[in-house]
Structure formats: structure tokens, C-alpha cells
Amino acid sequence: MNPNDETGPGRPGVSRRSVLGGGAAVAIGVPLLAREAQAVPPARVADAAPVTVRATVNGRPVSVQVDPRATLLDTLRDELELTGTKKGCDRGQCGACTVHVDGRRVLSCLTLAATVDDREVTTIEGLARGDRLHPMQQAFIERDGLQCGFCTPGQIMSAVGMVQEGPARSDDEIRERMSGNICRCSCYPSIVEAIRDAQKVMR
Amino acid sequence: MPTASFTRPRTLDEALSHATPDSAFLAGGTTLVDLMKLDVLTPTRVVDINRLPLHGIKLDRDGLHIGALERMSDVAADRIVRRDYPMIAQALELSASAQLRNMASIGGNLLQRTRCGYFRDVTTACNKREPGSGCSALTGFNRTHAILGTSDACVATHPSDLAVPLVALGTTVHLATAQGTRTVPLDTFYALPGSTPHLENTLRPGELITGITVPRSMWAPNSVYLKIRDRQSYEFALASAAVAIEWRGHTIRQARIAAGGVGTRPWRLPAVENALAGRRATADVFEAAVRTAADGARTLPHNGFKPALLRRTLVRALTVLMESR
Numbered sequence: 001m002n003p004n005d006e007t008g009p010g011r012p013g014v015s016r017r018s019v020l021g022g023g024a025a026v027a028i029g030v031p032l033l034a035r036e037a038q039a040v041p042p043a044r045v046a047d048a049a050p051v052t053v054r055a056t057v058n059g060r061p062v063s064v065q066v067d068p069r070a071t072l073l074d075t076l077r078d079e080l081e082l083t084g085t086k087k088g089c090d091r092g093q094c095g096a097c098t099v100h101v102d103g104r105r106v107l108s109c110l111t112l113a114a115t116v117d118d119r120e121v122t123t124i125e126g127l128a129r130g131d132r133l134h135p136m137q138q139a140f141i142e143r144d145g146l147q148c149g150f151c152t153p154g155q156i157m158s159a160v161g162m163v164q165e166g167p168a169r170s171d172d173e174i175r176e177r178m179s180g181n182i183c184r185c186s187c188y189p190s191i192v193e194a195i196r197d198a199q200k201v202m203r
Numbered sequence: 204m205p206t207a208s209f210t211r212p213r214t215l216d217e218a219l220s221h222a223t224p225d226s227a228f229l230a231g232g233t234t235l236v237d238l239m240k241l242d243v244l245t246p247t248r249v250v251d252i253n254r255l256p257l258h259g260i261k262l263d264r265d266g267l268h269i270g271a272l273e274r275m276s277d278v279a280a281d282r283i284v285r286r287d288y289p290m291i292a293q294a295l296e297l298s299a300s301a302q303l304r305n306m307a308s309i310g311g312n313l314l315q316r317t318r319c320g321y322f323r324d325v326t327t328a329c330n331k332r333e334p335g336s337g338c339s340a341l342t343g344f345n346r347t348h349a350i351l352g353t354s355d356a357c358v359a360t361h362p363s364d365l366a367v368p369l370v371a372l373g374t375t376v377h378l379a380t381a382q383g384t385r386t387v388p389l390d391t392f393y394a395l396p397g398s399t400p401h402l403e404n405t406l407r408p409g410e411l412i413t414g415i416t417v418p419r420s421m422w423a424p425n426s427v428y429l430k431i432r433d434r435q436s437y438e439f440a441l442a443s444a445a446v447a448i449e450w451r452g453h454t455i456r457q458a459r460i461a462a463g464g465v466g467t468r469p470w471r472l473p474a475v476e477n478a479l480a481g482r483r484a485t486a487d488v489f490e491a492a493v494r495t496a497a498d499g500a501r502t503l504p505h506n507g508f509k510p511a512l513l514r515r516t517l518v519r520a521l522t523v524l525m526e527s528r
Contacts (some may be wrong), residue, residue, distance in 0.1 A: 049209075068207060069207060095300065105302050106302050107306065110231075110303075111232060111306070112236060114251065115229070115253060165276075176436050180299070180303065
């Protein structure tokens with residue numbers, strides 16, 4: 001997918017990404033930040049010396065030159081064209097950008113790409129085994145754990161990380177341990193059911 | 204974000220030699236990257252310290268030693284921390300989200316910046332961000348702001364949960380520069396805002412936190428961290444209490460108490476500790492002991508509820524601890 005596809009027709013300077021970024025920031029109660037959501041730097045800027053990052057992304061070795069200020073999120077989406085990882089608030093407040101680095105769930109919007117040199121990154125694109133979905137992906141489908149789907153990659157990556165840290169013993173514990181992932185469609189009941197199902201299979 | 208060069212040193216000496224007055228050390232990045240995007244922090248050089256050997260969680264005669272690069276989630280999950288310093292594990296688990304706890308380091312947690320919305324918004328006046336520009340919070344939205352240790356220049360709340368139990372337990376912070384190392388008490392490491400709210404601690408230019416030591420005590424194993432907030436999870440404290448008690452039967456031999464969410468720095472409460480020492484643990488004793496907890500508080504138009512909330516939070520933490528012994 002070409003990242004330029006995200007620019008909306010007929011509205012110069014307004015991209016789908018900036019609108020979504022601003023919208024998500026408002027939705028989670030940080031109106032002060034909304035106007036800054038459009039000031040996101042591109043993954044490449046000419047005026048800073050680039051840094052070489054060699055990492056494993058979804059099992060494949062990757063070498064990429066990045067601006068030292070580029071986030072892992074922007075690098076995944078714009079340089080590696082892995083657009084499954086979503087940019088919600090871009091401020092570490094919504095969880096939509098959750099990926100795994102060395103097997104731990106982290107926020108790619110607050111991770112500088114330069115810091116994942118030598119590390120292993122897994123995104124939503126790396127979860128399935130060929131055509132076989134990961135049990136968590138399957139459970140989200142079966143339990144209808146989404147409506148608009150924008151937070152879903154982050155929800156699933158976070159949920160997989162949660163189960164790997166140790167299965168939850170109650171629905172309340174799932175809610176607490178998944179509190180870093182906001183769903184503005186409020187599909188929480190179905191998300192909890194999906195995670196409850198998937199962790200039985202994952203064990 | 205401004206132009207910033209990036210270095211990835213492998214040793215402490217190398218990292219310290221890369222530091223300048225305008226550089227920033229990068230560990231988890233959960234504060235630095237966030238505030239760089241907002242143009243609140245504008246370092247000219249970012250020194251990625253994640254390859255430095257500042258790790259380890261060890262207990263010895265002197266106490267609990269935690270390397271500055273240990274992540275919040277790893278410290279919270281550590282068996283020794285959970286057994287001997289439960290309120291440290293609880294404060295960590297009640298902080299942020301699982302993803303942020305996987306990223307954020309212990310050193311960075313102690314240096315995290317206030318969540319005051321005006322500090323984070325470069326279009327508004329803020330003495331902490333831009334000395335002399337004024338304080339927008341005094342006449343703006345100040346419901347979450349501090350009531351203790353404030354000044355006319357700044358009313359920003361110290362955001363760390365972890366620092367609250369650490370201050371209560373007399374933790375020391377180990378610091379290093381290219382010139383040498385030193386160790387300071389965490390309590391006095393944090394500065395009151397006064398007329399210089401941009402100076403939040405006694406860290407020198409280019410100085411790095413390498414680790415902390417939490418002393419051993421008879422009270423740390425009997426401790427609780429209680430956090431009161433607007434939503435049940437993933438939120439900063441409106442008020443919090445770290446309470447540790449050394450018991451002799453039903454009598455409180457000694458107590459160590461600090462509060463969060465109410466002060467411009469983690470707020471130790473020696474008067475409350477003294478009022479509890481030697482007393483039998485009862486609801487009446489608790490109520491009487493916390494009466495002075497908010498003495499000196501200066502409330503703002505939107506946070507007048509905080510003195511009472513602080514006292515109630517302390518009583519509930521004491522009660523929880525009494526009932527769990």
C-alpha cells in the first residue's frame with residue numbers, strides 16, 4: 001500500500017491520518033493535545049544524520065536508514081509499508097500502535113526506531129502462521145470484538161502479550177491488564193470474551 | 204521536533220562523555236519521546252543508554268538495589284520486591300498501562316515530567332517550561348493540581364507513583380557524571396518549585412541516575428500503596444498514600460508514610476508518622492493522626508476537595524493495612 005493513498009481527495013493538507021489522530025486525542029479526553037496531532041514529523045527528515053537500524057521484523061531481517069527522531073510506528077507504516085499497526089493518538093495514550101519488541105508489548109508511537117537496532121519486532125502482520133490465524137485473531141472474529149476495527153491490531157497485539165505474561169484469572173483482571181488499549185466503539189465486553197476464549201487455546 | 208543527533212554508547216563512561224547541557228538520555232522514551240513530539244523538550248543530542256549495564260534487582264544487607272534501566276514491569280513482578288517491599292510493586296502495577304510499564308525504566312520514572320496540561324502545551328504560559336512566562340494553571344483548569352509545596356510560580360503535581368513509596372522508605376539515588384559519582388536521598392533530590400519551577404531536582408547537567416537503593420526495614424514488608432483516581436485504571440492519582448508499619452501486636456511501633464497526587468514532589472508526612480508511633484491501631488487513632496496531613500495546603504478553585512481526599516485516602520490505606528495483618 002502506498003502511504004500517499006491516505007491523503008484525502010480535494011482537501012489539501014488534511015490527511016486521513018491527521019484527522020484520525022486529532023479525533024482519537026479528543027475522544028480519550030485530552031482536548032489540549034488535539035491541535036498538535038497534525039505536527040507529526042515524517043519518518044525521514046533531511047536535516048538530521050540518519051541512523052542505520054538492523055532489526056528482525058516479523059521474522060525477516062530488515063535494514064533501514066531512519067531519521068533519529070522517527071518513531072517505530074512511522075517507520076513500520078511509511079518505510080516498511082506495514083500499515084496494520086495503527087496511529088491513534090500518537091501520544092502513548094490509546095494503545096492502537098501496540099507491537100511486540102523482543103516479545104514484550106510496547107507502544108510503537110513512543111519507541112524511536114533507532115532504539116530497535118538488533119531487536120525483534122512483531123506486528124499484527126506477523127501473528128498468523130501462513131493462512132492460519134493466531135488464536136487471538138480467531139477469537140476476536142468469533143466474538144465480534146470490534147466495530148470500526150481501528151484499535152483492533154493494537155488490541156490483539158496487547159492481548160497476545162498479556163496472555164504470554166501469564167493468563168488472566170478473571171474478567172476484571174483482563175480489563176485491568178488491557179486498560180492501555182482504548183476502544184472508542186466500546187466493544188469491551190466482546191474483547192474480554194475473545195481474550196478469555198483465546199487464552200484457553202494459547203495455554 | 205528539532206534536529207537531534209543520536210548516539211548509542213555501550214559503556215557508562217562513553218555515555219557520560221556524550222552528555223552536554225543540551226543533551227538528553229533516552230531509556231524507555233515514554234516521557235522524552237512524548238515531550239519531544241510536543242516541542243516541550245528540545246534536546247540537541249539524544250544519548251540512547253539502553254545498552255548500558257545498569258540492570259539488576261538485588262537484595263543484600265544494605266537493602267534493595269535496583270538498576271536504573273530495570274523496567275517497571277520487571278521490578279513489579281520481582282518475587283523479592285513483592286515479598287519485602289509490597290507497596291513498591293503495588294505502586295508500579297497501578298501506574299500507566301502494561302505497555303508503558305514494559306518500556307519505562309526506574310530511573311526515567313523518577314525523572315518523569317508533570318502531567319499539567321499547560322506544561323505540555325507550548326502555546327500557553329508555563330514557568331516550568333519557560334521560566335518567567337507565568338502559570339496558566341493558577342487561573343485555568345487546576346482540578347488535578349497540587350495543594351502542598353506549591354508557589355505562585357507553579358502548582359504542578361509530581362506525577363510518579365513509584366517515588367511515593369520510595370520517599371517513604373528513605374531511598375537513595377545513585378548518580379554519575381564524567382567527573383564522578385555521588386549518592387543522595389531521593390527526598391531531598393526533588394526540589395520545591397519556589398520561584399524556579401524549571402529546576403525540579405538537584406541533578407547536574409549531564410548527570411545520570413545509575414540506580415537506587417531502598418534500605419531494609421522492619422516496616423517495608425508490611426506496606427500498602429493506595430491510589431485514588433478518576434477512572435479505575437490507566438490514570439494518574441488525585442491522591443495516593445504509601446503506608447508502611449512496623450507492628451508490635453496491635454500496636455504501631457513505627458510508621459513510614461508519604462502521599463502522592465497532592466504535592467509538587469512526593470510528600471512525606473512525618474507528623475502523621477509521629478502521631479501513629481506507639482499507638483494501638485484503631486479507627487479513632489487513624490482519624491486523629493491524619494488530621495494534620497494537609498496542614499499548609501493551598502487549594503485552587505477546582506481542587507478544594509483534595510485536603511479531605513488526602514485524609515480519607517490515608518485512613519483507608521491504614522485500615523487496609525491493619526485488616527490485612
